[in-house]
Amino acid sequence: MVNIKHRVGIKASSQKVYEALSTINGISKWWTEDTTGESEIGKTIVIRFHTQEGKEVGSMNFKVQDLIPETKVGWKFTSGPEEWIGTEVIFDLHQEENYTIVLFGHINWAEEVEFKSHCSMKWAIFMLSLKQLCETGEGQPSPNDIKIDNWN
């Protein structure tokens, strides 16, 4: 099993960061505008990606596994790209100085594939968007996210 792991420090309260990760409204402001479903343990969240012209180019479903206020959010992917099914995303939060540190993991990939390297860059882009949202009030969710290669 192989993993994507990133560390980001956000100059905002852990309450604010947790809200951005644990609510539909929050997620829609840093990952993708088209986020629906229910952010409750055992419930499903659906995210869809569109081009700037509105054409749908991808979607994923995940179950919410962990919701520990100001501390942890965990998801398990149940549909989407084949390589993502069964993988988990975890956000672990803690405080250091005036930062909320987010330890991000997208774990349990079956193998080291090129698509994982693409996703690693995209997750970094979305972690920057999360940081920007919590620090300034405005993130860069899809379809206005930074494009990094020919796969988006």
Next chain:
Amino acid sequence: MVNIKHRVGIKASSQKVYEALSTINGISKWWTEDTTGESEIGKTIVIRFHTQEGKEVGSMNFKVQDLIPETKVGWKFTSGPEEWIGTEVIFDLHQEENYTIVLFGHINWAEEVEFKSHCSMKWAIFMLSLKQLCETGEGQPSPNDIKIDNWN
């Protein structure tokens, strides 16, 4: 052994991207301005990081292992942060449509540590800087790189 892997697509020729990765002048325009040494097989490159006020905050040495024009650049770290010693950085290049695809790997970390998660985000930042340099003529090397947490 654990790895950092990123994929980035650059709208520039593989010749231009290779030059940015394989010359001292090129590296100084996307990674850190203070890059010295010789970019030749078996020779050593020294990079130093400074604060914007000019205080040195870190340095690393690496040996050049691979230099295959328009195709591959490989380095092995010989000094710097303890966790980096013995690790290798590889840039594999190929063409897809009008992109030069860079498959970046920082491989052979002994273990999955928090510092690796930090470096994963920083490498993503520097891959964006490399992309920007090759596409626009101007990168964001240290000390003007995007800061991502309390470790820089």
